[in-house]
Amino acid sequence: MSREATGDLISDLRLAGYAVLPAPREVRLEGAAVRVDASWGLKLSDVDAGDIAVRTLQSRLAEEHGFELEGEEGGGTVELSVQPGAVDTGAADGRDEQAYLMEIGADNVTLVGNGRRGLFYGVQTLLQLLEGNGIERGVLPLGRIADWPRFELRLTHWDTKHHRDTMETLKRYLDWCGRFKINGILFELEDKFEYPSHPVIGAPGAFTTAELQELTDYALERHIEIVPDVQAPAHLCYVLKHEEFAHLRCDGSNYQSCMDEPEVRKLLFDMYTDVCNATKGTQYFHVSTDEVYYAGICEKFRKPYNPENRSLTVIDYVNAAHEHLSKLGRRVIIWLEYPMLTEHITKLPKDLLSGIGFRGAEKTRVETEHGIRQFAYNPIQGGELTFPNYFPFGDAYGKRSAGRLADSLRITSETNVEGGNAIGTICTAWDDCGLHSETFWLGWASMAQGGWTQDAVSIEEMVATFVELYYGRAVVGMADVYHDLQEQARWMEHALEKLPSVVRGPSYGHPYWRGKMERYDRTMVPPAEPRMPNDTGVSMVPRFAQRYAKVLAEVPARLSQSDRLLARLQANLPRARRNRHNLEVFISLAHYLRHFIRFIQAVAQADNLLHEAALAGKGAEDKRAMHCLVSARETMQATVDDLYVMFGRLKAVWEKSRLPKNAPVDGREFVHVMDDVKDHFADRRVGLDYLIAPHESLELGKWLEKLDDVIERYGESTGQAVQKKDRVPVDEG
Numbered sequence: 241m242s243r244e245a246t247g248d249l250i251s252d253l254r255l256a257g258y259a260v261l262p263a264p265r266e267v268r269l270e271g272a273a274v275r276v277d278a279s280w281g282l283k284l285s286d287v288d289a290g291d292i293a294v295r296t297l298q299s300r301l302a303e304e305h306g307f308e309l310e311g312e313e314g315g316g317t318v319e320l321s322v323q324p325g326a327v328d329t330g331a332a333d334g335r336d337e338q339a340y341l342m343e344i345g346a347d348n349v350t351l352v353g354n355g356r357r358g359l360f361y362g363v364q365t366l367l368q369l370l371e372g373n374g375i376e377r378g379v380l381p382l383g384r385i386a387d388w389p390r391f392e393l394r395l396t397h398w399d400t401k402h403h404r405d406t407m408e409t410l411k412r413y414l415d416w417c418g419r420f421k422i423n424g425i426l427f428e429l430e431d432k433f434e435y436p437s438h439p440v441i442g443a444p445g446a447f448t449t450a451e452l453q454e455l456t457d458y459a460l461e462r463h464i465e466i467v468p469d470v471q472a473p474a475h476l477c478y479v480l481k482h483e484e485f486a487h488l489r490c491d492g493s494n495y496q497s498c499m500d501e502p503e504v505r506k507l508l509f510d511m512y513t514d515v516c517n518a519t520k521g522t523q524y525f526h527v528s529t530d531e532v533y534y535a536g537i538c539e540k541f542r543k544p545y546n547p548e549n550r551s552l553t554v555i556d557y558v559n560a561a562h563e564h565l566s567k568l569g570r571r572v573i574i575w576l577e578y579p580m581l582t583e584h585i586t587k588l589p590k591d592l593l594s595g596i597g598f599r600g601a602e603k604t605r606v607e608t609e610h611g612i613r614q615f616a617y618n619p620i621q622g623g624e625l626t627f628p629n630y631f632p633f634g635d636a637y638g639k640r641s642a643g644r645l646a647d648s649l650r651i652t653s654e655t656n657v658e659g660g661n662a663i664g665t666i667c668t669a670w671d672d673c674g675l676h677s678e679t680f681w682l683g684w685a686s687m688a689q690g691g692w693t694q695d696a697v698s699i700e701e702m703v704a705t706f707v708e709l710y711y712g713r714a715v716v717g718m719a720d721v722y723h724d725l726q727e728q729a730r731w732m733e734h735a736l737e738k739l740p741s742v743v744r745g746p747s748y749g750h751p752y753w754r755g756k757m758e759r760y761d762r763t764m765v766p767p768a769e770p771r772m773p774n775d776t777g778v779s780m781v782p783r784f785a786q787r788y789a790k791v792l793a794e795v796p797a798r799l800s801q802s803d804r805l806l807a808r809l810q811a812n813l814p815r816a817r818r819n820r821h822n823l824e825v826f827i828s829l830a831h832y833l834r835h836f837i838r839f840i841q842a843v844a845q846a847d848n849l850l851h852e853a854a855l856a857g858k859g860a861e862d863k864r865a866m867h868c869l870v871s872a873r874e875t876m877q878a879t880v881d882d883l884y885v886m887f888g889r890l891k892a893v894w895e896k897s898r899l900p901k902n903a904p905v906d907g908r909e910f911v912h913v914m915d916d917v918k919d920h921f922a923d924r925r926v927g928l929d930y931l932i933a934p935h936e937s938l939e940l941g942k943w944l945e946k947l948d949d950v951i952e953r954y955g956e957s958t959g960q961a962v963q964k965k966d967r968v969p970v971d972e973g
Contacts, residue, residue, distance in 0.1 A: 251697055256381050257373030259708040260365055261685060262389075262421055262692030263701075269383040274346055276370060276378055278307035279315035286322050292461050293353075293360040294320060296418075300367050304817075305378055316347045318366075322359055326352045329388045338423075339388035342366065344380050357463045358388070361421050368419075368709060387693075390652075393664025394691040395424035395467065395615070396684045399671035400432045401478070402901070402922035404445055409897040411458055416681070418462040419709070420688040425459065426526055426595075426666065428469040429515065431478040437510040440482050444905035452518035460521050467573065468515040469526035472508045473499040473557060474533065479507070481913035491537050493748040495917040499532070499557045500541035509564045516568045525570035526595065527561045529554060533751050533917070535579055550579040555587050562589045573615075576607070586610050597651070598660050605659045613663040616691070618651045620644045620683025621669040625762070625921065626829060627679055627729035628669075630722060645686045645699050652690030665691035674922025674930055676894060678825040682706055682722060712817030717808045724805040725826065728833040731798055735791045735840065736762040736934055743937075744924075748916035759919060763937040764788065764840070767847040770854075770869070770950045782851040785844040795841050802834040821897060828890040832931065835886045839935060842879035846872040850947075862958040869951050870962070873944065880940050887932050894928065901928045 252267050253260050287294060297320075298308045309318055327339035337355030340362030351366060353359030365387065369380050396417060398410075405413075417425065434442040436449060447455075456466045471478070473496060479485050480494040488504050490496040497504045516525065536542050536553035543549070562572045576585070576594035582603045590611035597617030598604050607614060621628045621644075631643040642650075652665055667687035669680040685706045689697065697705070707718040738760040746756040767784040785792065809827045816823055849872035856865035902910035912926045924930045955962040 249698060250701060253381070254697070254701055254705070257375065258369055258381060259371060259705040259713070260368045261702065261705045261709055262689045263696040263705075264365060264385045264387040265693050265696075266386040267383065268385075269381050272346075272382045273373065273379045274316070274344065274382060275376070276316065276318070276349070276380060279311040280309050281311040281315055281317050282309035283317050283319040284321070285319060287320050287359065291356065291359070292463075293356065293363045296360070297363045297367065301370075304367075305370065316349070318349045319351065320359060320363075321350075321352045322354075322356060323352050324354055327354055327358070327386050327388060329354070331388065334392040335389050338392075339386075340365070342385040342387075344382050344384070346382065349380065354388075357423075360418070360463055361387070364419050364421060371709070371713060374713065389421065389692045390694050391616070391662060391664040391691045393424050393615070394422050394688060395426055395664060395666045396422050396687070397426040397428065397469075397666065397668040397670075398677070399428040399669060401428060401430040401471075402671045402674050402920070404432050404443075404447075404899045404901075405677070406897060406899065407451060407455070410455055413677075414455070414459050414462060414464055416710075417464055417684075420685050421692055422684070422688050423463055424465045424467055424524070424664070426469045426668070427466050428471065428671075430471055433515060433518070435511050435514045437514050438507065440484055441479050441511070443478075443902065444908045444910055445899055445903065447518075449514070449518040452515075453520060456519045456521060465522045465524060466519055467522060467524040467526050468519050469528060470508075470511055470515060471528050471530060472511070473497045473504065473529075473535075474531055475528070475915070475918065477913060477915040479511075481911055490534060491748075491754070493534070493916040494913065495748055495915055496532065496534050496537075498538040498541070499535065499553060500538060505557075505560060509561070512561070512565060513568065516565070516570060523569075523571055524573055524593075525565050525568075526573045527558065527565070529558060529574045529576075531575075531577075531751065531918075532579065534749075534754065537754070547579065547581065551581040551584045552587075554580050555584050558588060558592070562592065576612070582606055585612070588612065593663060595666050597666075598654075601659065608659055608661045614660045615664050615666040616652050616654075616662050617666045617668070618644070618648050618687060619668040619670065620648065620687065621673070621675055621680060623673060623921075624675070625673050625729060625733045626675065626833065627725045628675070628683055629726060629730070630682055631726060633726065633730060644683055645703070648683065648686040649690045649695075649699065649702075652687070653694050672918075672920040672922060674928075676825050676829070678822045678897075679725075679829075681710060681822070685710075710819055710822070711812070712815070714815040714817065715812045716815070718812065721805060721808050721812075721826065724801055724808075725829060725833075728798065728801065728805065728830070731794070732833055732836045733762075735764070735788070735836075737764060739763050739765070744914060747919070751917065761924075761934075761937060762921070763934050764843075766938040766940070766943060767843055767850070769943060769946050770850050780850045780854040782847050784847040785851075788840065788844065791840065792844050795837055798837050799834070802830065802837060805830050806834070824893050824896070828893040831886055832890055835882060836935075839879050839883065842875050843938070843940075846876045849875065862954075862960065866951070866954060866958065866960050866962075869947070869954060873947050873951065876940055876944055876947075880944070883932060883935055887929070890931070891928050902926045 251263050252269055256269055302308050327341045329336045329339045338357045339354040340358040341352050342362055343350045351362045353362055370378055372379055431441055431443040432446045434446045434448050459466045476497050477494045480489050488497050490498045532554050536549040537545050558574055565572050573593040573595045575596045577596045585606045592612050594612055594614045597614055629643055630645050634640050665687055667684055689702050703719050741759040741761045744759045746758050749755050750757055765787055768781050770780045809823055813823050849868045853865040853868035910926055922930050924933050
């Protein structure tokens with residue numbers, strides 16, 4: 241019986257001990273199992289031996305099970321074939337070619353795809369089943385699986401605006417997308433592509449045309465399209481920051497270009513052409529149109545500046561971009577959102593695709609009637625620091641969220657509620673806060689599940705299945721690891737305050753209206769500085785420990801949680817059969833979050849010690865005061881030293897899979913200029929040290945220098961000589 245029809249809390253495959261993601265559409269099990277081993281052979285019907293499905297099956301059998309299907313006659317047989325119509329899907333679009341049928345008998349496995357894509361997806365399911373039933377590896381359940389996707393296109397998002405991955409990392413990413421039956425990648429490039437027509441735009445170390453085409457070809461072979469996503473005409477700081485293009489800024493801001501300007505359109509369309517030339521074989525192109533807040537504000541082209549003209553300005557740009565890209569053989573995807581008005585949707589091309597999903601019943605109805613199809617859209621990372629909000633949580637204002645995993649499954653099950661005509665799913669993971677891409681895989685997998693089979697499994701089953709497939713079945717407690725990392729990350733995020741920036745000037749405006757806006761930083765108020773205004777002793781009014789008393793009260797519990805988190809991760813590192821680098825990244829994050837707990841604890845301790853020194857005064861308790869001063873200095877120095885040790889280790893781990901962030905290449909420096917509107921956490925520093933920007937914003941180095949001066953002066957005034965090297969008081973007897 242089909243899983244969709246039963247609505248059970250646990251799928252039949254899971255009950256039998258198997259882990260398959262996405263869960264198949266129709267499963268019938270007979271209750272017995274068969275072992276596949278080196279005695280089995282391979283039979284191909286209407287399939288070339290060089291097909292990616294065949295190569296994937298044999299290579300992963302060799303890698304993960306130690307044999308290939310080369311057995312002699314008399315053993316079992318795995319037969320692969322392509323037969324159009326083998327599975328009756330009732331789908332007239334690209335979903336039909338992705339269907340497969342698997343029949344598992346006592347001495348044979350027949351796997352037939354309606355097309356080559358279907359065969360490839362069937363092989364992914366077969367390999368997942370061969371992970372075993374939780375007791376034995378290499379055993380398959382006797383029965384029948386018929387499967388095809390709910391949506392034709394299932395896209396994830398690789399945002400590379402704030403980092404540049406190695407080619408090996410990206411190919412591994414594509415391999416894992418194939419395992420989860422993802423068939424499209426929104427590859428957001430910004431300045432990480434060379435743009436041959438305007439090479440100044442490409443950052444040092446940007447992808448070359450040859451590299452991007454190599455990735456495209458690698459993806460296409462695995463039935464995945466790399467869909468270029470070029471941010472324009474807004475979010476254009478990566479272009480407008482250069483002096484050559486400063487005259488194209490809209491209203492003086494580097495956030496948005498004057499999109500009606502012929503020179504702007506030529507520039508952006510040149511960039512589109514460059515990227516198309518580096519992604520040959522791809523059918524789609526994402527024009528973006530993301531958050532064009534100030535469209536039409538260039539009054540020399542359209543007045544007055546009002547909602548109607550803002551909408552029409554974007555409509556005109558999309559139509560021009562569509563015309564240009566259609567000549568290059570691309571179908572255009574956009575974020576069909578504000579400021580485009582519903583009454584103007586019919587002015588857009590009918591074959592346009594709306595990536596932003598379903599934004600109101602009336603708008604969706606107009607899109608569908610006009611012929612525009614939509615994507616079910618869900619971001620699994622937005623503005624979180626360090627780790628995504630996968631699970632239910634409450635924010636600093638007491639609001640509750642079901643979590644991004646629940647959102648993924650909900651959104652993909654509600655796509656036709658408002659009269660939409662969905663073509664696929666898009667799961668974004670923005671790089672704005674600089675999270676490591678390894679933190680996104682659980683979210684990508686959840687959207688892959690929702691995009692393949694509606695309401696097939698619970699969130700708990702999906703998480704457990706993902707963990708077993710991604711790391712191997714020997715790992716334990718990884719669901720707890722994900723929960724703990726989220727909790728630790730949110731605790732750190734809420735411990736930090738949004739305080740007016742002392743290093744960055746005001747922004748161009750609010751997203752929905754023009755006008756200078758003060759910028760804010762994620763930081764904390766530093767401890768008060770010790771002073772010696774007179775001969776009565778040290779003067780200091782404590783503020784850190786008092787201001788963050790609520791946060792500090794939670795430190796013991798958070799440290800205990802950190803202990804458990806690190807213990808689980810370390811225990812799983814040797815158990816993991818695959819993706820150990822993911823665990824390395826998680827360990828680096830766990831240490832980063834633990835250091836933050838220790839960091840604020842140490843700052844509070846130093847704050848309290850200085851208060852004790854001030855209370856001790858001068859005279860009979862001057863030795864006690866000096867002891868407190870020196871202890872405060874040692875405590876603060878130790879935590880600052882540990883910060884850079886921790887950061888150095890984290891950086892070494894992260895750079896195993898990516899290039900050093902914005903590092904010079906061949907003598908060429910990265911041009912760093914802040915966006916005039918959007919506040920990207922990862923853009924605050926040129927390098928990876930944006931992660932420790934909140935710590936460094938306390939300027940503890942300067943604080944320590946001032947404390948050194950107080951210690952020296954206090955020692956002189958009380959007759960206590962102090963060694964400058966380590967500031968340990970010297971007893972002169």
